[in-house]
Amino acid sequence: MNTSQILWIDLQPSLYCLFKRTAQTLGQNFEVKRWSFEHDLDESCDVEVVHSLMRHTIENSSNPVHLVGHGVSGTIAYLYAQKYPNHISSVSVLSVDTCSTNQWTSHYQSMRSQLPCSRFHILSHLSRLLVASQTEQVGQIMIKLLAKCLDNDFVYGSIVKSQTITNIKKAEVPVLVINGEKDFVVDEQSHDRWKNYLKSGDCYQKVADGRHFFPFTQWSQTAKMIESFVNMIPEQHQNQIPNSCKNLSISKTNS
Template sequence: MLRSFKINEMVQHMPHDKVLWIDLQPTLYCLNKRVSQLLSRSFAVQRWSFQHDLDESCSIETVHELLKQTLMASSEPMHLIGHGISGTIACLFAEKYPELVKSLTLLSVDTFSANHWSSHYLDMRSQLPASRKAILSHLSSLLFSNQNSRAFEALPCLLAKCLDTEFIQGSIVNHQPIDNLLAPNVPTFVLNGDSDFVVDVNSHDRWSETLKSGDRYVSMKQGRHFFHFDHSQQVAQLITAFIQMVPGQWIDRGLNANDFTSLARS
Protein backbone atom coordinates (compact mmCIF):
# COMPACT_ATOMS: atom_id res chain seq x y z
CA MET A 1 0.00 0.00 0.00
CA LEU A 2 1.67 3.20 -1.14
CA ARG A 3 0.00 5.52 1.33
CA SER A 4 -2.04 5.05 4.43
CA PHE A 5 -4.13 7.02 6.84
CA LYS A 6 -5.99 6.17 9.99
CA ILE A 7 -8.60 7.68 12.24
CA ASN A 8 -8.38 7.13 15.96
CA GLU A 9 -11.59 8.03 17.75
CA MET A 10 -10.73 9.44 21.16
CA VAL A 11 -14.18 9.87 22.68
CA GLN A 12 -17.77 10.30 21.58
CA HIS A 13 -19.80 12.13 24.23
CA MET A 14 -21.52 14.48 21.78
CA PRO A 15 -22.01 12.77 18.39
CA HIS A 16 -23.44 15.95 16.83
CA ASP A 17 -20.24 17.93 17.51
CA LYS A 18 -17.46 16.10 15.72
CA VAL A 19 -13.89 17.38 15.71
CA LEU A 20 -11.26 16.02 13.34
CA TRP A 21 -7.64 16.78 14.28
CA ILE A 22 -5.59 16.77 11.06
CA ASP A 23 -2.19 15.18 11.72
CA LEU A 24 0.31 15.05 8.86
CA GLN A 25 3.28 14.69 11.21
CA PRO A 26 2.31 11.87 13.62
CA THR A 27 5.68 11.95 15.40
CA LEU A 28 4.74 15.33 16.85
CA TYR A 29 1.26 14.30 17.93
CA CYS A 30 2.52 13.96 21.51
CA LEU A 31 2.62 17.78 21.53
CA ASN A 32 -1.05 17.96 20.45
CA LYS A 33 -2.39 15.23 22.70
CA ARG A 34 -3.10 17.35 25.79
CA VAL A 35 -5.38 19.72 23.91
CA SER A 36 -7.10 16.81 22.14
CA GLN A 37 -7.84 15.10 25.45
CA LEU A 38 -9.27 18.28 26.95
CA LEU A 39 -11.46 18.88 23.90
CA SER A 40 -12.73 15.31 24.12
CA ARG A 41 -14.61 16.25 27.29
CA SER A 42 -17.00 18.29 25.16
CA PHE A 43 -16.78 16.89 21.63
CA ALA A 44 -16.34 13.67 19.69
CA VAL A 45 -12.66 14.12 18.83
CA GLN A 46 -10.99 12.04 16.15
CA ARG A 47 -7.45 12.11 14.86
CA TRP A 48 -6.83 11.88 11.11
CA SER A 49 -3.26 10.64 10.75
CA PHE A 50 -1.44 10.48 7.42
CA GLN A 51 1.80 8.74 6.49
CA HIS A 52 3.46 7.82 3.21
CA ASP A 53 6.25 5.46 2.21
CA LEU A 54 9.86 6.56 2.63
CA ASP A 55 11.49 8.24 -0.39
CA GLU A 56 8.10 8.60 -2.08
CA SER A 57 6.81 11.95 -3.22
CA CYS A 58 3.42 13.01 -1.96
CA SER A 59 1.29 15.84 -3.28
CA ILE A 60 -1.23 17.99 -1.44
CA GLU A 61 -3.85 16.71 -3.87
CA THR A 62 -3.23 13.17 -2.60
CA VAL A 63 -3.76 14.24 1.00
CA HIS A 64 -6.88 16.20 0.07
CA GLU A 65 -8.39 13.26 -1.80
CA LEU A 66 -7.94 10.92 1.18
CA LEU A 67 -9.30 13.53 3.56
CA LYS A 68 -12.25 14.13 1.26
CA GLN A 69 -13.09 10.42 1.31
CA THR A 70 -13.07 10.45 5.10
CA LEU A 71 -15.31 13.50 5.44
CA MET A 72 -17.74 12.34 2.77
CA ALA A 73 -18.24 9.18 4.80
CA SER A 74 -19.27 11.26 7.82
CA SER A 75 -22.95 11.89 8.50
CA GLU A 76 -22.31 15.65 8.68
CA PRO A 77 -19.54 18.27 8.20
CA MET A 78 -16.84 18.24 10.88
CA HIS A 79 -14.82 20.83 12.78
CA LEU A 80 -11.21 20.65 11.52
CA ILE A 81 -8.17 21.49 13.67
CA GLY A 82 -4.55 21.55 12.50
CA HIS A 83 -1.19 22.77 13.76
CA GLY A 84 1.58 24.06 11.50
CA ILE A 85 1.69 22.50 8.06
CA SER A 86 -1.27 20.28 8.99
CA GLY A 87 -3.27 23.46 9.53
CA THR A 88 -2.07 24.89 6.24
CA ILE A 89 -3.25 21.80 4.34
CA ALA A 90 -6.54 21.81 6.28
CA CYS A 91 -7.11 25.46 5.37
CA LEU A 92 -6.53 24.77 1.67
CA PHE A 93 -8.92 21.82 1.93
CA ALA A 94 -11.63 23.95 3.59
CA GLU A 95 -11.24 26.54 0.83
CA LYS A 96 -11.69 23.80 -1.76
CA TYR A 97 -14.48 21.81 -0.04
CA PRO A 98 -16.31 24.18 2.34
CA GLU A 99 -19.44 22.01 2.27
CA LEU A 100 -17.52 19.27 4.15
CA VAL A 101 -16.18 21.54 6.91
CA LYS A 102 -18.21 22.95 9.79
CA SER A 103 -15.42 25.16 11.13
CA LEU A 104 -11.65 25.50 10.93
CA THR A 105 -9.20 26.06 13.81
CA LEU A 106 -5.58 26.81 12.94
CA LEU A 107 -2.70 26.70 15.44
CA SER A 108 0.66 28.27 14.54
CA VAL A 109 -0.36 28.91 10.94
CA ASP A 110 0.56 31.91 8.80
CA THR A 111 -0.99 33.12 5.56
CA PHE A 112 2.55 32.80 4.14
CA SER A 113 2.52 29.10 3.33
CA ALA A 114 6.34 28.87 3.48
CA ASN A 115 6.34 29.68 7.19
CA HIS A 116 6.72 26.22 8.73
CA TRP A 117 9.34 24.95 11.14
CA SER A 118 10.57 22.48 8.50
CA SER A 119 11.14 25.20 5.90
CA HIS A 120 13.16 27.21 8.44
CA TYR A 121 15.20 24.09 9.17
CA LEU A 122 15.89 23.57 5.46
CA ASP A 123 17.03 27.18 5.09
CA MET A 124 19.39 26.80 8.06
CA ARG A 125 20.70 23.46 6.82
CA SER A 126 21.51 24.83 3.37
CA GLN A 127 23.18 28.02 4.64
CA LEU A 128 24.93 27.23 7.93
CA PRO A 129 28.18 25.24 8.26
CA ALA A 130 26.85 23.18 11.14
CA SER A 131 25.76 19.60 11.68
CA ARG A 132 22.16 18.50 11.46
CA LYS A 133 22.16 17.71 15.17
CA ALA A 134 23.44 21.17 16.08
CA ILE A 135 20.88 22.91 13.87
CA LEU A 136 17.99 20.85 15.25
CA SER A 137 19.09 21.56 18.80
CA HIS A 138 19.25 25.29 18.08
CA LEU A 139 15.92 25.22 16.25
CA SER A 140 14.30 23.41 19.17
CA SER A 141 15.36 26.18 21.53
CA LEU A 142 13.50 28.65 19.31
CA LEU A 143 10.38 26.55 18.78
CA PHE A 144 9.70 25.25 22.26
CA SER A 145 9.66 26.65 25.75
CA ASN A 146 12.35 25.05 27.90
CA GLN A 147 10.12 25.07 30.98
CA ASN A 148 9.68 21.33 30.53
CA SER A 149 13.26 20.05 30.39
CA ARG A 150 12.41 16.47 29.37
CA ALA A 151 10.18 17.59 26.48
CA PHE A 152 12.76 20.17 25.43
CA GLU A 153 15.52 17.55 25.31
CA ALA A 154 13.36 15.15 23.30
CA LEU A 155 12.26 17.67 20.66
CA PRO A 156 15.40 17.52 18.42
CA CYS A 157 14.95 13.75 18.08
CA LEU A 158 11.25 14.15 17.28
CA LEU A 159 11.98 16.79 14.65
CA ALA A 160 14.67 14.59 13.06
CA LYS A 161 12.28 11.64 12.79
CA CYS A 162 9.60 13.89 11.35
CA LEU A 163 11.99 15.22 8.69
CA ASP A 164 12.99 11.69 7.69
CA THR A 165 9.64 9.96 7.56
CA GLU A 166 6.73 12.41 7.41
CA PHE A 167 5.07 15.16 5.40
CA ILE A 168 7.15 18.33 5.12
CA GLN A 169 7.35 21.12 2.57
CA GLY A 170 10.10 20.31 0.08
CA SER A 171 13.74 19.38 0.67
CA ILE A 172 17.11 21.11 0.91
CA VAL A 173 17.36 21.31 -2.88
CA ASN A 174 13.73 21.45 -3.92
CA HIS A 175 10.96 23.35 -2.12
CA GLN A 176 7.43 22.25 -2.93
CA PRO A 177 5.37 25.40 -3.50
CA ILE A 178 2.12 25.82 -1.58
CA ASP A 179 -0.36 28.58 -2.28
CA ASN A 180 -0.60 31.33 0.33
CA LEU A 181 -3.71 31.09 2.47
CA LEU A 182 -7.04 32.87 2.39
CA ALA A 183 -9.73 32.39 5.01
CA PRO A 184 -12.13 29.78 3.58
CA ASN A 185 -15.88 30.20 3.48
CA VAL A 186 -16.35 28.51 6.86
CA PRO A 187 -16.05 29.90 10.44
CA THR A 188 -12.31 30.23 11.04
CA PHE A 189 -10.29 30.62 14.24
CA VAL A 190 -6.54 31.36 14.10
CA LEU A 191 -4.51 30.98 17.29
CA ASN A 192 -0.81 31.87 17.15
CA GLY A 193 1.93 32.55 19.69
CA ASP A 194 3.23 36.09 19.99
CA SER A 195 6.81 34.81 20.52
CA ASP A 196 6.79 32.35 17.64
CA PHE A 197 10.03 32.23 15.65
CA VAL A 198 8.24 30.73 12.64
CA VAL A 199 4.92 32.59 12.52
CA ASP A 200 6.02 36.13 13.35
CA VAL A 201 3.91 38.80 15.06
CA ASN A 202 3.04 40.40 11.71
CA SER A 203 0.91 37.35 10.90
CA HIS A 204 -1.94 39.13 12.73
CA ASP A 205 -1.90 41.89 10.09
CA ARG A 206 -1.70 39.39 7.26
CA TRP A 207 -4.61 37.34 8.58
CA SER A 208 -6.76 40.41 9.26
CA GLU A 209 -6.70 41.15 5.53
CA THR A 210 -8.49 37.89 4.75
CA LEU A 211 -10.51 36.86 7.83
CA LYS A 212 -14.26 37.30 7.50
CA SER A 213 -16.73 38.93 9.86
CA GLY A 214 -17.12 36.57 12.81
CA ASP A 215 -13.74 34.88 12.28
CA ARG A 216 -11.29 35.19 15.15
CA TYR A 217 -7.55 35.69 15.63
CA VAL A 218 -5.88 35.27 19.05
CA SER A 219 -2.25 35.87 19.93
CA MET A 220 -1.12 33.71 22.84
CA LYS A 221 1.04 35.71 25.23
CA GLN A 222 4.65 34.43 25.32
CA GLY A 223 3.63 31.53 23.10
CA ARG A 224 6.20 29.86 20.87
CA HIS A 225 5.53 27.57 17.93
CA PHE A 226 4.33 24.67 20.09
CA PHE A 227 2.57 26.93 22.61
CA HIS A 228 -0.42 24.61 22.83
CA PHE A 229 1.72 22.05 24.70
CA ASP A 230 2.55 24.49 27.51
CA HIS A 231 -0.82 26.27 27.48
CA SER A 232 -3.10 23.33 26.75
CA GLN A 233 -5.83 24.34 29.20
CA GLN A 234 -6.15 27.86 27.79
CA VAL A 235 -5.99 26.66 24.20
CA ALA A 236 -8.68 24.01 24.78
CA GLN A 237 -10.94 26.61 26.42
CA LEU A 238 -10.54 29.00 23.51
CA ILE A 239 -11.23 26.32 20.90
CA THR A 240 -14.22 25.00 22.85
CA ALA A 241 -15.72 28.50 23.12
CA PHE A 242 -15.31 28.99 19.38
CA ILE A 243 -16.75 25.64 18.32
CA GLN A 244 -19.75 25.97 20.63
CA MET A 245 -20.73 29.14 18.79
CA VAL A 246 -20.83 27.41 15.39
CA PRO A 247 -23.10 27.64 13.47
CA GLY A 248 -25.46 30.63 13.45
CA GLN A 249 -25.04 32.20 16.83
CA TRP A 250 -21.30 32.77 16.39
CA ILE A 251 -22.21 35.67 14.07
CA ASP A 252 -25.55 36.70 15.54
CA ARG A 253 -24.11 37.41 18.99
CA GLY A 254 -22.04 40.29 17.67
CA LEU A 255 -18.81 39.06 19.24
CA ASN A 256 -15.79 41.26 19.71
CA ALA A 257 -12.13 40.48 20.12
CA ASN A 258 -12.34 40.49 23.93
CA ASP A 259 -14.47 37.33 23.83
CA PHE A 260 -11.45 35.40 22.65
CA THR A 261 -8.41 37.34 23.85
CA SER A 262 -9.20 37.49 27.55
CA LEU A 263 -8.06 33.94 28.27
CA ALA A 264 -4.95 34.27 26.13
CA ARG A 265 -3.89 37.48 27.85
CA SER A 266 -4.63 36.46 31.43
Protein backbone atom coordinates (compact mmCIF):
# COMPACT_ATOMS: atom_id res chain seq x y z
CA MET A 1 0.00 0.00 0.00
CA ASN A 2 1.21 3.53 -0.81
CA THR A 3 2.51 5.34 2.28
CA SER A 4 0.73 8.55 1.24
CA GLN A 5 -2.40 9.40 3.19
CA ILE A 6 -5.57 10.66 1.53
CA LEU A 7 -7.60 12.87 3.83
CA TRP A 8 -11.19 13.10 2.60
CA ILE A 9 -12.54 16.45 3.80
CA ASP A 10 -16.21 16.12 4.68
CA LEU A 11 -18.12 19.20 5.82
CA GLN A 12 -21.48 17.73 4.83
CA PRO A 13 -21.59 14.30 6.51
CA SER A 14 -25.24 13.86 5.54
CA LEU A 15 -24.06 13.33 1.95
CA TYR A 16 -20.97 11.19 2.61
CA CYS A 17 -22.81 8.04 1.51
CA LEU A 18 -22.63 9.47 -2.04
CA PHE A 19 -18.81 9.41 -1.92
CA LYS A 20 -18.24 6.27 0.13
CA ARG A 21 -17.61 3.95 -2.82
CA THR A 22 -15.01 6.33 -4.28
CA ALA A 23 -13.24 6.51 -0.91
CA GLN A 24 -13.41 2.73 -0.46
CA THR A 25 -11.91 2.17 -3.92
CA LEU A 26 -9.05 4.53 -3.10
CA GLY A 27 -8.61 2.67 0.17
CA GLN A 28 -7.46 -0.41 -1.74
CA ASN A 29 -4.13 1.31 -2.49
CA PHE A 30 -3.92 4.21 -0.03
CA GLU A 31 -4.55 4.94 3.59
CA VAL A 32 -7.78 6.93 3.36
CA LYS A 33 -9.06 8.84 6.35
CA ARG A 34 -12.28 10.82 6.53
CA TRP A 35 -12.08 14.21 8.22
CA SER A 36 -15.68 15.01 9.15
CA PHE A 37 -16.97 18.27 10.58
CA GLU A 38 -20.20 18.94 12.42
CA HIS A 39 -21.31 22.00 14.34
CA ASP A 40 -24.29 23.35 16.24
CA LEU A 41 -26.45 25.41 13.89
CA ASP A 42 -26.54 28.21 16.45
CA GLU A 43 -22.78 28.12 16.87
CA SER A 44 -20.65 30.75 15.15
CA CYS A 45 -18.54 29.01 12.54
CA ASP A 46 -16.51 30.17 9.57
CA VAL A 47 -13.75 28.96 7.28
CA GLU A 48 -11.01 30.01 9.71
CA VAL A 49 -12.48 27.78 12.41
CA VAL A 50 -12.60 24.83 10.04
CA HIS A 51 -9.04 25.45 8.84
CA SER A 52 -7.69 25.63 12.38
CA LEU A 53 -9.23 22.24 13.16
CA MET A 54 -7.93 20.77 9.90
CA ARG A 55 -4.47 22.10 10.62
CA HIS A 56 -4.33 20.32 13.96
CA THR A 57 -5.06 17.00 12.24
CA ILE A 58 -2.78 17.51 9.25
CA GLU A 59 0.25 18.70 11.22
CA ASN A 60 0.06 15.59 13.40
CA SER A 61 0.10 13.20 10.44
CA SER A 62 3.21 11.07 10.06
CA ASN A 63 2.68 10.51 6.31
CA PRO A 64 2.35 12.87 3.32
CA VAL A 65 -1.24 14.16 3.18
CA HIS A 66 -3.27 14.55 0.00
CA LEU A 67 -6.53 16.44 0.48
CA VAL A 68 -9.68 15.40 -1.39
CA GLY A 69 -13.08 17.09 -1.21
CA HIS A 70 -16.34 17.49 -3.09
CA GLY A 71 -18.39 20.66 -3.46
CA VAL A 72 -18.05 23.05 -0.54
CA SER A 73 -15.74 20.55 1.17
CA GLY A 74 -13.47 20.68 -1.87
CA THR A 75 -13.56 24.47 -1.86
CA ILE A 76 -12.52 24.59 1.81
CA ALA A 77 -9.80 21.98 1.18
CA TYR A 78 -8.42 24.01 -1.74
CA LEU A 79 -8.41 27.22 0.29
CA TYR A 80 -6.49 25.37 3.01
CA ALA A 81 -3.90 24.25 0.44
CA GLN A 82 -3.72 27.81 -0.82
CA LYS A 83 -3.07 29.10 2.70
CA TYR A 84 -0.83 26.32 4.05
CA PRO A 85 1.05 24.87 1.05
CA ASN A 86 3.85 23.41 3.18
CA HIS A 87 1.47 21.19 5.14
CA ILE A 88 0.21 18.99 2.31
CA SER A 89 1.34 17.14 -0.81
CA SER A 90 -1.57 17.91 -3.12
CA VAL A 91 -5.26 18.75 -3.31
CA SER A 92 -7.93 17.09 -5.46
CA VAL A 93 -11.28 18.85 -5.77
CA LEU A 94 -14.47 17.38 -7.22
CA SER A 95 -17.39 19.46 -8.53
CA VAL A 96 -15.70 22.71 -7.53
CA ASP A 97 -15.80 26.10 -9.24
CA THR A 98 -13.37 28.97 -8.76
CA CYS A 99 -16.32 31.04 -7.58
CA SER A 100 -16.62 29.69 -4.04
CA THR A 101 -20.27 30.65 -3.60
CA ASN A 102 -21.30 28.48 -6.56
CA GLN A 103 -22.64 25.50 -4.62
CA TRP A 104 -25.72 23.32 -5.08
CA THR A 105 -27.11 24.90 -1.91
CA SER A 106 -26.89 28.39 -3.39
CA HIS A 107 -28.99 27.19 -6.34
CA TYR A 108 -31.51 25.74 -3.92
CA GLN A 109 -31.70 29.00 -1.97
CA SER A 110 -32.17 31.00 -5.16
CA MET A 111 -34.97 28.73 -6.36
CA ARG A 112 -36.60 28.69 -2.93
CA SER A 113 -36.74 32.48 -2.82
CA GLN A 114 -38.02 32.96 -6.38
CA LEU A 115 -40.38 30.06 -7.04
CA PRO A 116 -43.78 29.56 -5.39
CA CYS A 117 -42.99 25.91 -4.68
CA SER A 118 -42.57 23.87 -1.54
CA ARG A 119 -39.18 22.76 -0.31
CA PHE A 120 -40.04 19.17 -1.23
CA HIS A 121 -40.81 20.01 -4.87
CA ILE A 122 -37.65 22.08 -5.27
CA LEU A 123 -35.48 19.35 -3.76
CA SER A 124 -37.25 16.78 -5.94
CA HIS A 125 -36.39 18.84 -9.02
CA LEU A 126 -32.80 19.39 -7.86
CA SER A 127 -32.21 15.73 -7.09
CA ARG A 128 -32.91 14.80 -10.73
CA LEU A 129 -30.40 17.43 -11.88
CA LEU A 130 -27.69 16.51 -9.38
CA VAL A 131 -27.65 12.72 -9.87
CA ALA A 132 -27.97 10.93 -13.21
CA SER A 133 -30.11 7.88 -13.99
CA GLN A 134 -31.82 7.59 -10.65
CA THR A 135 -34.69 5.26 -9.85
CA GLU A 136 -37.72 6.45 -7.93
CA GLN A 137 -36.25 4.93 -4.77
CA VAL A 138 -32.91 6.72 -5.24
CA GLY A 139 -34.81 9.95 -5.96
CA GLN A 140 -36.72 9.71 -2.67
CA ILE A 141 -33.53 9.00 -0.75
CA MET A 142 -31.77 11.93 -2.43
CA ILE A 143 -34.54 14.33 -1.39
CA LYS A 144 -34.14 13.23 2.23
CA LEU A 145 -30.35 13.50 2.09
CA LEU A 146 -30.41 16.99 0.59
CA ALA A 147 -32.95 18.16 3.17
CA LYS A 148 -30.85 16.72 6.01
CA CYS A 149 -27.77 18.45 4.64
CA LEU A 150 -29.55 21.81 4.52
CA ASP A 151 -30.73 21.40 8.11
CA ASN A 152 -27.60 20.02 9.74
CA ASP A 153 -24.42 20.55 7.73
CA PHE A 154 -21.97 23.29 6.80
CA VAL A 155 -23.87 25.20 4.10
CA TYR A 156 -22.91 28.46 2.45
CA GLY A 157 -25.56 31.07 3.23
CA SER A 158 -27.04 29.12 6.16
CA ILE A 159 -28.06 30.42 9.58
CA VAL A 160 -24.57 31.79 10.14
CA LYS A 161 -25.04 35.07 8.29
CA SER A 162 -21.49 36.31 8.87
CA GLN A 163 -20.02 33.35 7.02
CA THR A 164 -17.95 34.24 3.97
CA ILE A 165 -15.90 32.09 1.63
CA THR A 166 -13.27 33.77 -0.52
CA ASN A 167 -12.90 32.85 -4.17
CA ILE A 168 -10.21 30.44 -5.29
CA LYS A 169 -6.84 31.69 -6.46
CA LYS A 170 -3.63 29.96 -7.50
CA ALA A 171 -2.24 27.41 -5.04
CA GLU A 172 1.42 26.36 -4.85
CA VAL A 173 0.74 22.65 -4.36
CA PRO A 174 -0.14 20.20 -7.16
CA VAL A 175 -3.85 20.48 -8.00
CA LEU A 176 -6.32 18.06 -9.55
CA VAL A 177 -9.76 19.35 -10.58
CA ILE A 178 -12.45 16.87 -11.65
CA ASN A 179 -15.80 18.22 -12.79
CA GLY A 180 -18.81 16.60 -14.40
CA GLU A 181 -19.48 17.33 -18.05
CA LYS A 182 -23.21 17.81 -17.36
CA ASP A 183 -23.01 19.51 -13.98
CA PHE A 184 -25.53 22.38 -13.91
CA VAL A 185 -23.96 23.76 -10.69
CA VAL A 186 -20.35 23.92 -11.89
CA ASP A 187 -21.16 24.87 -15.48
CA GLU A 188 -19.15 24.10 -18.61
CA GLN A 189 -17.44 27.49 -18.43
CA SER A 190 -15.69 26.49 -15.22
CA HIS A 191 -12.74 25.14 -17.20
CA ASP A 192 -12.09 28.60 -18.62
CA ARG A 193 -12.23 30.08 -15.11
CA TRP A 194 -9.87 27.43 -13.73
CA LYS A 195 -7.32 28.11 -16.49
CA ASN A 196 -6.42 31.35 -14.72
CA TYR A 197 -5.28 29.51 -11.60
CA LEU A 198 -3.88 26.15 -12.73
CA LYS A 199 -0.11 25.85 -12.99
CA SER A 200 1.89 23.83 -15.47
CA GLY A 201 1.47 20.24 -14.34
CA ASP A 202 -1.88 20.77 -12.62
CA CYS A 203 -4.69 18.61 -13.97
CA TYR A 204 -8.23 19.49 -15.05
CA GLN A 205 -10.42 16.54 -16.02
CA LYS A 206 -14.04 16.03 -16.98
CA VAL A 207 -16.21 13.01 -16.35
CA ALA A 208 -18.27 12.44 -19.49
CA ASP A 209 -22.00 12.71 -18.75
CA GLY A 210 -21.13 13.32 -15.11
CA ARG A 211 -23.47 15.44 -13.01
CA HIS A 212 -22.75 17.20 -9.73
CA PHE A 213 -22.60 14.02 -7.66
CA PHE A 214 -20.68 12.00 -10.25
CA PRO A 215 -18.58 10.23 -7.54
CA PHE A 216 -21.79 8.39 -6.61
CA THR A 217 -22.53 7.04 -10.09
CA GLN A 218 -19.00 6.96 -11.55
CA TRP A 219 -16.91 6.11 -8.51
CA SER A 220 -14.49 3.80 -10.31
CA GLN A 221 -13.42 6.42 -12.86
CA THR A 222 -13.21 9.07 -10.15
CA ALA A 223 -11.00 6.92 -7.93
CA LYS A 224 -8.71 6.03 -10.85
CA MET A 225 -8.18 9.70 -11.71
CA ILE A 226 -7.30 10.59 -8.13
CA GLU A 227 -5.06 7.54 -7.73
CA SER A 228 -3.14 8.29 -10.96
CA PHE A 229 -2.63 11.89 -9.89
CA VAL A 230 -1.44 11.07 -6.36
CA ASN A 231 0.96 8.39 -7.62
CA MET A 232 2.70 10.97 -9.83
CA ILE A 233 3.63 13.21 -6.92
CA PRO A 234 7.10 12.45 -5.49
CA GLU A 235 6.73 12.05 -1.73
CA GLN A 236 10.23 13.39 -1.07
CA HIS A 237 9.30 16.63 -2.87
CA GLN A 238 5.85 17.34 -1.54
CA ASN A 239 5.45 20.71 -3.23
CA GLN A 240 7.12 19.79 -6.51
CA ILE A 241 4.69 19.60 -9.41
CA PRO A 242 5.23 16.34 -11.34
CA ASN A 243 6.14 16.84 -15.01
CA SER A 244 4.42 13.57 -15.92
CA CYS A 245 1.08 15.11 -15.02
CA LYS A 246 1.25 17.51 -17.96
CA ASN A 247 -0.19 14.84 -20.25
CA LEU A 248 -3.37 14.79 -18.15
CA SER A 249 -3.96 18.51 -18.11
CA ILE A 250 -7.16 18.63 -20.21
CA SER A 251 -8.28 15.06 -20.62
CA LYS A 252 -11.78 13.61 -20.64
CA THR A 253 -12.87 10.33 -19.11
CA ASN A 254 -15.76 8.41 -20.56
CA SER A 255 -18.38 6.93 -18.26
